[in-house]
Amino acid sequence: MSQTRTPASHDCDSHASGLLTVDEARQQLLGAMTAIQGIERMPIRQALNRILAQEVKSGMEVPPFANSAMDGYALRGEDIPETGEKILRMIGASFAGKPFAGQLGENECVRIMTGAVMPDGSDTVVMQENVVANDQDIEITCHVRPGENRRDAGDDIRIGDTLLNTGKQLTPADIGLLASTGISEISVYRRLRVAFFSTGDELKPVGGPLAPGEIYDSNRYTLFGMLQRMGVECLDMGVIPDQYDAVYQALQQASDVADVILTSGGVSVGEADFVTEALEQLGKVQFWRVAMKPGKPLAVGTIGTARFFGLPGNPVSAMATFYQFVQPAFYILMGSLPPEPLLLDILSASKLKKSPGRLEYQRGILERNNDGEYQVRATGNQGSHMLTSMSQANCFIILPAECAGVEAGDRVQVQPFAGVT
Numbered sequence: 118m119s120q121t122r123t124p125a126s127h128d129c130d131s132h133a134s135g136l137l138t139v140d141e142a143r144q145q146l147l148g149a150m151t152a153i154q155g156i157e158r159m160p161i162r163q164a165l166n167r168i169l170a171q172e173v174k175s176g177m178e179v180p181p182f183a184n185s186a187m188d189g190y191a192l193r194g195e196d197i198p199e200t201g202e203k204i205l206r207m208i209g210a211s212f213a214g215k216p217f218a219g220q221l222g223e224n225e226c227v228r229i230m231t232g233a234v235m236p237d238g239s240d241t242v243v244m245q246e247n248v249v250a251n252d253q254d255i256e257i258t259c260h261v262r263p264g265e266n267r268r269d270a271g272d273d274i275r276i277g278d279t280l281l282n283t284g285k286q287l288t289p290a291d292i293g294l295l296a297s298t299g300i301s302e303i304s305v306y307r308r309l310r311v312a313f314f315s316t317g318d319e320l321k322p323v324g325g326p327l328a329p330g331e332i333y334d335s336n337r338y339t340l341f342g343m344l345q346r347m348g349v350e351c352l353d354m355g356v357i358p359d360q361y362d363a364v365y366q367a368l369q370q371a372s373d374v375a376d377v378i379l380t381s382g383g384v385s386v387g388e389a390d391f392v393t394e395a396l397e398q399l400g401k402v403q404f405w406r407v408a409m410k411p412g413k414p415l416a417v418g419t420i421g422t423a424r425f426f427g428l429p430g431n432p433v434s435a436m437a438t439f440y441q442f443v444q445p446a447f448y449i450l451m452g453s454l455p456p457e458p459l460l461l462d463i464l465s466a467s468k469l470k471k472s473p474g475r476l477e478y479q480r481g482i483l484e485r486n487n488d489g490e491y492q493v494r495a496t497g498n499q500g501s502h503m504l505t506s507m508s509q510a511n512c513f514i515i516l517p518a519e520c521a522g523v524e525a526g527d528r529v530q531v532q533p534f535a536g537v538t
Protein backbone atom coordinates (compact mmCIF):
# COMPACT_ATOMS: atom_id res chain seq x y z
CA MET A 118 0.00 0.00 0.00
CA SER A 119 1.38 3.42 -0.88
CA GLN A 120 2.41 5.49 2.11
CA THR A 121 1.38 8.87 0.74
CA ARG A 122 0.59 10.26 -2.67
CA THR A 123 3.40 12.23 -4.31
CA PRO A 124 2.79 14.79 -7.05
CA ALA A 125 4.58 14.38 -10.37
CA SER A 126 6.24 17.80 -10.32
CA HIS A 127 8.68 19.09 -7.72
CA ASP A 128 7.88 22.75 -8.08
CA CYS A 129 7.19 23.03 -4.35
CA ASP A 130 10.65 21.85 -3.29
CA SER A 131 11.58 23.63 -0.08
CA HIS A 132 15.11 24.59 -1.20
CA ALA A 133 13.67 26.45 -4.15
CA SER A 134 11.80 28.76 -1.81
CA GLY A 135 14.72 29.26 0.59
CA LEU A 136 13.21 27.30 3.46
CA LEU A 137 15.19 24.94 5.69
CA THR A 138 13.82 21.42 5.88
CA VAL A 139 12.83 20.22 9.35
CA ASP A 140 15.80 17.81 9.40
CA GLU A 141 18.27 20.50 8.35
CA ALA A 142 16.97 22.92 10.95
CA ARG A 143 17.05 20.30 13.69
CA GLN A 144 20.57 19.19 12.81
CA GLN A 145 21.90 22.75 12.78
CA LEU A 146 20.17 23.60 16.00
CA LEU A 147 21.18 20.51 17.95
CA GLY A 148 24.74 20.69 16.61
CA ALA A 149 25.12 24.12 18.21
CA MET A 150 24.03 23.04 21.72
CA THR A 151 26.31 22.09 24.62
CA ALA A 152 25.46 21.17 28.20
CA ILE A 153 25.29 23.87 30.86
CA GLN A 154 27.95 23.81 33.58
CA GLY A 155 27.00 23.17 37.18
CA ILE A 156 26.52 20.00 39.16
CA GLU A 157 24.82 19.46 42.49
CA ARG A 158 24.64 16.54 44.87
CA MET A 159 21.32 15.54 46.40
CA PRO A 160 19.28 12.73 47.95
CA ILE A 161 18.02 10.31 45.30
CA ARG A 162 14.31 11.16 45.73
CA GLN A 163 15.00 14.79 45.03
CA ALA A 164 16.93 13.72 41.93
CA LEU A 165 13.85 12.21 40.24
CA ASN A 166 13.63 13.57 36.64
CA ARG A 167 17.04 15.23 36.97
CA ILE A 168 19.92 14.47 34.60
CA LEU A 169 22.66 12.32 36.06
CA ALA A 170 26.08 14.00 36.02
CA GLN A 171 28.08 10.90 36.94
CA GLU A 172 28.38 7.25 36.00
CA VAL A 173 27.03 4.93 38.68
CA LYS A 174 28.63 1.54 39.34
CA SER A 175 27.39 -0.90 41.91
CA GLY A 176 29.46 -1.47 45.03
CA MET A 177 27.46 -4.55 45.99
CA GLU A 178 25.62 -7.58 44.66
CA VAL A 179 21.84 -7.54 44.30
CA PRO A 180 20.35 -9.64 45.70
CA PRO A 181 23.08 -9.67 48.35
CA PHE A 182 22.45 -13.33 49.27
CA ALA A 183 20.80 -16.41 47.76
CA ASN A 184 17.13 -16.38 48.71
CA SER A 185 13.81 -17.99 48.00
CA ALA A 186 11.54 -16.88 45.13
CA MET A 187 8.51 -18.57 46.75
CA ASP A 188 6.82 -19.38 50.01
CA GLY A 189 7.61 -23.07 50.50
CA TYR A 190 10.27 -25.45 51.79
CA ALA A 191 14.04 -25.28 51.28
CA LEU A 192 15.67 -28.64 50.68
CA ARG A 193 18.52 -30.47 48.94
CA GLY A 194 17.55 -31.20 45.34
CA GLU A 195 19.53 -34.45 45.38
CA ASP A 196 17.26 -35.87 48.14
CA ILE A 197 14.20 -35.94 45.90
CA PRO A 198 13.76 -38.93 43.56
CA GLU A 199 12.60 -38.59 39.94
CA THR A 200 9.09 -39.65 40.97
CA GLY A 201 8.89 -36.60 43.24
CA GLU A 202 7.51 -38.63 46.13
CA LYS A 203 9.37 -38.15 49.37
CA ILE A 204 8.96 -37.36 53.06
CA LEU A 205 11.40 -34.84 54.62
CA ARG A 206 11.91 -33.83 58.24
CA MET A 207 11.27 -30.17 58.98
CA ILE A 208 14.01 -28.69 61.20
CA GLY A 209 13.14 -24.99 61.34
CA ALA A 210 12.09 -21.87 59.46
CA SER A 211 13.75 -19.05 57.50
CA PHE A 212 11.79 -15.80 57.31
CA ALA A 213 12.64 -12.65 55.32
CA GLY A 214 15.07 -10.80 57.58
CA LYS A 215 15.26 -13.72 60.05
CA PRO A 216 17.47 -16.45 58.57
CA PHE A 217 17.59 -20.06 59.78
CA ALA A 218 20.76 -20.38 61.83
CA GLY A 219 21.47 -24.10 61.40
CA GLN A 220 22.71 -26.43 58.69
CA LEU A 221 20.40 -28.55 56.58
CA GLY A 222 21.32 -32.22 56.26
CA GLU A 223 20.17 -35.24 54.25
CA ASN A 224 16.38 -35.66 54.01
CA GLU A 225 15.73 -32.45 55.91
CA CYS A 226 13.86 -29.30 54.97
CA VAL A 227 13.26 -25.79 56.32
CA ARG A 228 10.06 -23.76 56.04
CA ILE A 229 11.00 -20.70 53.95
CA MET A 230 9.32 -17.46 52.86
CA THR A 231 9.86 -15.34 49.74
CA GLY A 232 13.05 -13.29 50.09
CA ALA A 233 14.35 -15.31 53.05
CA VAL A 234 17.98 -16.51 53.03
CA MET A 235 18.51 -20.02 51.65
CA PRO A 236 19.67 -22.10 54.65
CA ASP A 237 23.21 -23.54 54.50
CA GLY A 238 23.10 -26.88 52.76
CA SER A 239 19.88 -26.20 50.81
CA ASP A 240 19.78 -25.45 47.08
CA THR A 241 16.14 -25.81 46.07
CA VAL A 242 12.71 -24.55 47.15
CA VAL A 243 9.52 -26.49 46.61
CA MET A 244 6.33 -24.42 46.53
CA GLN A 245 4.05 -24.88 49.52
CA GLU A 246 1.19 -25.75 47.14
CA ASN A 247 3.07 -28.94 46.12
CA VAL A 248 3.53 -30.22 49.65
CA VAL A 249 1.42 -31.81 52.36
CA ALA A 250 2.85 -30.54 55.65
CA ASN A 251 2.41 -31.04 59.38
CA ASP A 252 4.53 -29.71 62.27
CA GLN A 253 7.26 -32.32 61.94
CA ASP A 254 7.56 -33.24 58.31
CA ILE A 255 6.41 -32.65 54.77
CA GLU A 256 5.36 -34.99 52.02
CA ILE A 257 6.35 -33.94 48.53
CA THR A 258 3.84 -34.99 45.91
CA CYS A 259 5.27 -33.83 42.59
CA HIS A 260 8.45 -33.62 40.53
CA VAL A 261 11.08 -31.19 41.85
CA ARG A 262 13.77 -29.70 39.61
CA PRO A 263 17.00 -29.24 41.60
CA GLY A 264 17.77 -25.51 42.00
CA GLU A 265 14.23 -24.35 41.32
CA ASN A 266 12.69 -21.29 42.99
CA ARG A 267 16.07 -20.08 44.18
CA ARG A 268 17.42 -16.57 43.42
CA ASP A 269 21.20 -16.48 43.44
CA ALA A 270 23.26 -13.69 44.99
CA GLY A 271 24.09 -11.11 42.29
CA ASP A 272 21.69 -12.53 39.69
CA ASP A 273 20.43 -8.98 39.01
CA ILE A 274 23.51 -6.86 39.73
CA ARG A 275 27.15 -7.80 40.27
CA ILE A 276 29.83 -5.70 41.99
CA GLY A 277 31.23 -3.19 39.47
CA ASP A 278 28.26 -3.38 37.06
CA THR A 279 27.43 -0.03 35.46
CA LEU A 280 23.93 0.81 36.64
CA LEU A 281 23.39 4.22 35.04
CA ASN A 282 25.32 6.42 32.63
CA THR A 283 25.97 10.16 32.71
CA GLY A 284 23.14 12.01 30.96
CA LYS A 285 20.36 9.62 32.04
CA GLN A 286 17.18 11.35 33.14
CA LEU A 287 16.33 9.61 36.39
CA THR A 288 13.07 7.63 36.36
CA PRO A 289 11.25 6.03 39.30
CA ALA A 290 12.92 2.71 38.37
CA ASP A 291 16.34 4.41 38.40
CA ILE A 292 16.01 5.90 41.86
CA GLY A 293 14.76 2.52 43.09
CA LEU A 294 17.78 0.87 41.46
CA LEU A 295 20.09 3.30 43.25
CA ALA A 296 18.36 2.56 46.54
CA SER A 297 18.68 -1.20 45.96
CA THR A 298 22.46 -0.82 45.87
CA GLY A 299 22.56 1.35 48.97
CA ILE A 300 23.22 4.67 47.19
CA SER A 301 21.50 7.54 48.99
CA GLU A 302 22.95 10.60 47.20
CA ILE A 303 23.82 11.33 43.62
CA SER A 304 25.34 14.09 41.43
CA VAL A 305 23.04 15.68 38.86
CA TYR A 306 23.18 18.69 36.57
CA ARG A 307 21.69 21.82 38.04
CA ARG A 308 18.31 22.71 36.61
CA LEU A 309 18.18 24.67 33.36
CA ARG A 310 16.88 28.20 34.04
CA VAL A 311 14.42 29.29 31.39
CA ALA A 312 13.02 32.84 31.27
CA PHE A 313 9.99 33.13 29.02
CA PHE A 314 7.59 35.81 27.91
CA SER A 315 4.93 36.50 25.32
CA THR A 316 5.06 39.48 22.97
CA GLY A 317 2.07 41.29 21.53
CA ASP A 318 -0.02 44.40 22.20
CA GLU A 319 -3.17 42.31 21.76
CA LEU A 320 -2.37 39.93 24.62
CA LYS A 321 -3.99 40.12 28.04
CA PRO A 322 -3.18 37.94 31.03
CA VAL A 323 -6.13 35.90 32.27
CA GLY A 324 -8.06 37.32 35.21
CA GLY A 325 -9.26 40.57 33.65
CA PRO A 326 -11.68 41.64 30.90
CA LEU A 327 -10.74 41.96 27.23
CA ALA A 328 -10.98 45.24 25.33
CA PRO A 329 -11.95 45.07 21.64
CA GLY A 330 -9.18 43.45 19.60
CA GLU A 331 -7.56 41.80 22.58
CA ILE A 332 -7.12 38.07 23.26
CA TYR A 333 -5.97 36.14 26.28
CA ASP A 334 -2.34 35.09 26.36
CA SER A 335 -2.43 31.30 26.14
CA ASN A 336 1.16 30.60 25.07
CA ARG A 337 2.55 31.37 28.49
CA TYR A 338 0.34 28.60 29.83
CA THR A 339 1.15 25.94 27.23
CA LEU A 340 4.84 26.81 27.45
CA PHE A 341 4.76 26.80 31.24
CA GLY A 342 3.20 23.33 31.12
CA MET A 343 5.76 21.94 28.71
CA LEU A 344 8.63 23.50 30.64
CA GLN A 345 7.34 22.15 33.95
CA ARG A 346 7.08 18.66 32.51
CA MET A 347 10.70 18.87 31.41
CA GLY A 348 11.76 19.74 34.94
CA VAL A 349 13.39 23.07 34.12
CA GLU A 350 13.27 26.15 36.35
CA CYS A 351 10.67 28.55 34.93
CA LEU A 352 10.98 32.34 35.18
CA ASP A 353 7.71 33.77 33.89
CA MET A 354 8.26 37.34 32.68
CA GLY A 355 4.69 38.01 31.59
CA VAL A 356 3.48 39.76 28.45
CA ILE A 357 5.78 42.30 26.81
CA PRO A 358 4.16 44.92 24.56
CA ASP A 359 5.25 45.54 20.97
CA GLN A 360 7.67 48.35 21.83
CA TYR A 361 11.39 48.42 21.18
CA ASP A 362 12.39 49.56 24.68
CA ALA A 363 10.16 47.08 26.45
CA VAL A 364 11.40 44.13 24.36
CA TYR A 365 15.03 45.27 24.67
CA GLN A 366 14.75 45.52 28.45
CA ALA A 367 12.98 42.19 28.83
CA LEU A 368 15.60 40.41 26.73
CA GLN A 369 18.45 42.04 28.62
CA GLN A 370 16.95 41.23 32.00
CA ALA A 371 16.29 37.64 30.95
CA SER A 372 19.82 37.16 29.65
CA ASP A 373 21.22 38.28 33.01
CA VAL A 374 19.44 35.59 34.99
CA ALA A 375 18.64 32.70 32.67
CA ASP A 376 20.39 30.02 30.63
CA VAL A 377 17.64 30.20 28.06
CA ILE A 378 15.27 32.92 26.88
CA LEU A 379 12.11 31.60 25.27
CA THR A 380 9.64 33.97 23.65
CA SER A 381 6.54 33.56 21.56
CA GLY A 382 5.21 35.91 18.91
CA GLY A 383 6.85 38.67 16.98
CA VAL A 384 9.09 36.55 14.77
CA SER A 385 6.92 36.42 11.63
CA VAL A 386 7.99 38.14 8.47
CA GLY A 387 6.36 41.57 8.51
CA GLU A 388 6.42 41.84 12.30
CA ALA A 389 7.37 45.16 13.77
CA ASP A 390 11.13 45.57 13.34
CA PHE A 391 11.82 46.31 16.99
CA VAL A 392 12.08 42.63 17.91
CA THR A 393 14.70 42.03 15.23
CA GLU A 394 16.44 45.28 16.15
CA ALA A 395 16.49 44.57 19.86
CA LEU A 396 17.82 41.07 19.26
CA GLU A 397 20.50 42.28 16.89
CA GLN A 398 21.58 44.96 19.35
CA LEU A 399 21.86 42.52 22.22
CA GLY A 400 23.29 39.41 20.61
CA LYS A 401 23.41 37.14 17.61
CA VAL A 402 20.12 35.95 16.25
CA GLN A 403 19.04 34.21 13.07
CA PHE A 404 15.49 34.02 11.80
CA TRP A 405 14.85 30.64 10.28
CA ARG A 406 12.10 29.83 7.91
CA VAL A 407 11.51 26.11 8.31
CA ALA A 408 9.45 24.17 5.80
CA MET A 409 6.98 22.93 8.39
CA LYS A 410 3.36 23.53 9.18
CA PRO A 411 2.36 24.74 11.64
CA GLY A 412 5.20 26.96 12.71
CA LYS A 413 7.28 28.27 9.82
CA PRO A 414 9.25 31.06 11.58
CA LEU A 415 11.69 30.26 14.36
CA ALA A 416 14.39 32.55 15.76
CA VAL A 417 17.51 31.10 17.38
CA GLY A 418 20.58 32.76 18.76
CA THR A 419 22.49 33.89 21.81
CA ILE A 420 22.35 36.93 24.05
CA GLY A 421 25.49 37.00 26.17
CA THR A 422 25.80 33.49 27.58
CA ALA A 423 22.07 32.84 27.26
CA ARG A 424 20.51 30.87 24.41
CA PHE A 425 17.59 32.49 22.69
CA PHE A 426 14.63 30.70 21.09
CA GLY A 427 11.84 32.75 19.52
CA LEU A 428 8.72 30.73 18.79
CA PRO A 429 5.92 31.76 16.44
CA GLY A 430 2.90 33.33 18.11
CA ASN A 431 0.11 31.11 16.86
CA PRO A 432 -0.67 28.78 19.76
CA VAL A 433 -0.39 25.50 17.84
CA SER A 434 2.72 26.69 15.99
CA ALA A 435 4.36 27.61 19.28
CA MET A 436 3.65 24.17 20.74
CA ALA A 437 4.67 22.21 17.65
CA THR A 438 7.88 24.20 17.25
CA PHE A 439 8.69 23.77 20.92
CA TYR A 440 8.05 20.04 20.71
CA GLN A 441 10.07 19.43 17.55
CA PHE A 442 13.02 21.79 18.12
CA VAL A 443 13.22 23.40 21.53
CA GLN A 444 12.56 20.31 23.62
CA PRO A 445 15.38 18.26 22.00
CA ALA A 446 17.72 21.26 22.25
CA PHE A 447 16.87 21.64 25.95
CA TYR A 448 17.81 18.02 26.60
CA ILE A 449 21.32 18.70 25.30
CA LEU A 450 21.57 21.90 27.38
CA MET A 451 20.39 19.92 30.41
CA GLY A 452 23.28 17.46 30.01
CA SER A 453 21.37 14.68 28.29
CA LEU A 454 20.53 13.64 24.74
CA PRO A 455 17.21 14.23 22.98
CA PRO A 456 15.01 11.17 23.45
CA GLU A 457 14.63 9.20 20.22
CA PRO A 458 11.12 10.07 18.97
CA LEU A 459 8.71 7.15 18.84
CA LEU A 460 7.50 7.01 15.23
CA LEU A 461 4.78 4.53 14.31
CA ASP A 462 3.41 3.42 10.96
CA ILE A 463 -0.36 3.61 11.41
CA LEU A 464 -3.52 3.24 9.35
CA SER A 465 -5.21 6.57 8.72
CA ALA A 466 -8.96 6.45 9.30
CA SER A 467 -9.34 9.99 7.93
CA LYS A 468 -8.79 11.55 4.56
CA LEU A 469 -6.13 14.21 5.22
CA LYS A 470 -5.83 17.34 3.12
CA LYS A 471 -2.35 18.60 2.36
CA SER A 472 -0.50 20.57 -0.32
CA PRO A 473 3.04 19.58 -1.26
CA GLY A 474 5.84 21.84 0.01
CA ARG A 475 6.07 21.78 3.77
CA LEU A 476 6.26 18.92 6.24
CA GLU A 477 3.09 18.95 8.30
CA TYR A 478 2.43 18.03 11.90
CA GLN A 479 -1.30 17.44 11.85
CA ARG A 480 -2.94 16.70 15.14
CA GLY A 481 -4.32 13.18 15.52
CA ILE A 482 -6.07 10.78 17.82
CA LEU A 483 -4.40 7.38 17.96
CA GLU A 484 -6.88 4.73 19.06
CA ARG A 485 -7.92 1.12 18.48
CA ASN A 486 -10.66 0.40 15.99
CA ASN A 487 -13.31 -2.33 16.32
CA ASP A 488 -10.89 -4.90 14.86
CA GLY A 489 -8.43 -4.13 17.66
CA GLU A 490 -6.00 -2.49 15.23
CA TYR A 491 -4.47 0.92 15.93
CA GLN A 492 -5.64 3.69 13.65
CA VAL A 493 -5.32 7.44 13.66
CA ARG A 494 -7.83 10.13 12.81
CA ALA A 495 -7.38 13.85 12.50
CA THR A 496 -8.77 16.15 15.20
CA GLY A 497 -10.84 18.07 12.71
CA ASN A 498 -9.97 21.63 11.83
CA GLN A 499 -6.22 22.10 11.75
CA GLY A 500 -5.87 25.90 11.96
CA SER A 501 -2.66 26.92 13.72
CA HIS A 502 -4.66 29.20 16.03
CA MET A 503 -6.88 26.32 17.22
CA LEU A 504 -5.63 24.99 20.53
CA THR A 505 -8.57 22.56 20.66
CA SER A 506 -6.70 20.53 18.04
CA MET A 507 -3.79 20.07 20.47
CA SER A 508 -6.01 19.53 23.47
CA GLN A 509 -7.97 16.73 21.78
CA ALA A 510 -4.93 15.10 20.16
CA ASN A 511 -2.62 12.47 21.58
CA CYS A 512 -0.20 12.43 18.64
CA PHE A 513 1.15 14.27 15.63
CA ILE A 514 0.45 12.82 12.21
CA ILE A 515 3.66 13.59 10.31
CA LEU A 516 3.11 14.15 6.61
CA PRO A 517 6.34 14.55 4.62
CA ALA A 518 6.93 17.71 2.57
CA GLU A 519 6.20 16.07 -0.79
CA CYS A 520 2.95 14.45 0.36
CA ALA A 521 -0.12 15.74 -1.47
CA GLY A 522 -2.78 14.34 0.80
CA VAL A 523 -3.77 11.03 2.34
CA GLU A 524 -6.77 8.80 1.62
CA ALA A 525 -8.55 6.97 4.40
CA GLY A 526 -6.89 3.52 4.55
CA ASP A 527 -3.38 4.81 3.68
CA ARG A 528 -0.65 4.38 6.23
CA VAL A 529 0.90 7.43 7.85
CA GLN A 530 3.67 8.18 10.31
CA VAL A 531 2.49 9.00 13.80
CA GLN A 532 4.44 10.48 16.71
CA PRO A 533 2.62 9.93 20.01
CA PHE A 534 2.85 12.84 22.42
CA ALA A 535 5.26 11.97 25.18
CA GLY A 536 6.32 13.92 28.17
CA VAL A 537 5.86 17.52 27.28
CA THR A 538 2.38 17.59 25.72
Ligand code: AMP
Nearest residue numbers: 315334335336382383384385429430431
Ligand atom coordinates in the same frame (compact mmCIF):
# COMPACT_ATOMS: atom_id res chain seq x y z
P1 AMP B 1 2.82 36.74 15.83
O1 AMP B 1 3.72 35.56 15.72
O2 AMP B 1 3.19 37.67 16.93
O3 AMP B 1 2.67 37.41 14.51
O4 AMP B 1 1.39 36.17 16.22
C1 AMP B 1 0.70 35.30 15.37
C2 AMP B 1 -0.69 35.01 15.91
O5 AMP B 1 -0.59 34.39 17.17
C3 AMP B 1 -1.52 36.25 16.13
O6 AMP B 1 -2.87 35.92 15.82
C4 AMP B 1 -1.38 36.53 17.61
O7 AMP B 1 -2.45 37.25 18.16
C5 AMP B 1 -1.31 35.13 18.17
N1 AMP B 1 -0.55 35.10 19.39
C6 AMP B 1 0.69 35.62 19.58
N2 AMP B 1 1.10 35.42 20.84
C7 AMP B 1 0.10 34.76 21.47
C8 AMP B 1 -0.08 34.29 22.80
N3 AMP B 1 0.88 34.45 23.71
N4 AMP B 1 -1.24 33.65 23.11
C9 AMP B 1 -2.19 33.50 22.18
N5 AMP B 1 -2.08 33.90 20.92
C10 AMP B 1 -0.96 34.55 20.54
Ligand code: MG
Nearest residue numbers: 316317382383
Ligand atom coordinates in the same frame (compact mmCIF):
# COMPACT_ATOMS: atom_id res chain seq x y z
MG1 MG C 1 2.65 39.60 17.55
